[in-house]
Amino acid sequence: MPSVPPDDAPALHVEKLDVTYGRALSALRSVSLDVPHGAVVALLGANGAGKTTLLRAVSGTLRLHRGAITAGGVRYGDTVLDGRDPVTAVRAGVVQVPEGRRVFALFPRLAERTRQAAGLLSGGEQQMLAIGRALMAAPRLLLLDEPSLGLAPMMVDRIAEVVREINAGGTAVLLVEQNAGMALSLAERAHVLEVGEVRLSGDAAELARTDAVRRLYLGETADGAGGLDGRGAA
Template identity: 50%
Template sequence: MNVLEVRGLKVAYGQILAVKGIDLIVRERERVALIGANGAGKTTTLKALAGMIPPASGEIRYLGKPVTGKPSFELVREGLALVPEGRQVFGKLTVEENLELGAYARSDGPAIHQDLERVYGLFPRLKERRRQTAGTLSGGEQQMLAIGRALMSRPKLLLLDEPSMGLAPLMVQRIFEVVREISREGVTLLLVEQNARLALELSDRGYVMESGLVTLAGPAAELLGNPQVRHAYLGE
């Protein structure tokens, strides 16, 4: 089943067209990478998919239903969650309060507690710092918290925007180990990532965006071997 189908998506900021009519599909339990240079339109695409900015035109279907223009809070209730670029945690709230906010749309108290313990199992460091304010965490810890907060909504589709940005290599490795584990548990993933090699090695399929358009698409292994991709994005 296709969890996400995007047809002819255009997104504009005023008169500037940032996404110029793209098509993409994410199937159930897939890991799909969206790569490209800064300014290619990747983050804008994720924001439109997550209901944070309205598309200028095109269609977004989630779990077979049209959701074009639906607000974020409704999509979260339906199982579509975004881990935003730059983490965007609530700095004055504690780690645990941030995580609890991720479950704001839920009313199943015992299951929320189970999911909280699950997040702490994935990220033991968050449990150690659960009473600490989020603004005092390191960048890597804040990224763990942003992912954990999204998981508290029990997503079927998780959109990840630049999870490795600004992190030390060991922390990046840990974050991607957890992303793999989340995938093994059945969550479908759409990943925007500046580190193209890391993204494609994690993913089943990939899309390459340039100047608001999808210019290449295919199995991740094929894109890793594509001379154009290797030259432009893998530094080879």
């Protein structure tokens, strides 16, 4: 069984993390954040901001993409994760659901598809399967990378419900999303990445009220149209 971090320590602690790809491409610069026990923390940002890179650094899959941590560190409880392989992360209780599903019963609909090839499932069903596969490892911290990507609004709502159910069971979640409305409605805290650096951090509800987040990530106009309905994609 994975060790449980003490109550006064964050489940996940990322400190001044620098990541590069190849020899020169800087992807993250001095990124720091915590995920408390049982919390949902959202990570927002445009494509290329470094969100997926951060999840890879936590899950130990960075080197599979020719990336490397060049400074800082990642720790889950008393387990050092930076520079370790994915097995170390999983044994510590940290499991990632990657972007794009990548699949060939919290989700009863899948019971009707038990003899169907995963590649022939709908996008929403594939996302359910990808999350279900990760839950088989009984994670204490679930890393979700763009779970609503390419899904219809009704399915986005269902995925949001699933994340709430998972979190209610005691699993912390670090949620990477371009759908800021969905992410901020689920999260307690949020961080905004821009070009590999954390630009904004704070209480999710408070960030949702800031002009910058409302304009750039919630699609609100000057008159306040739009909002936190889970569909305000950025």
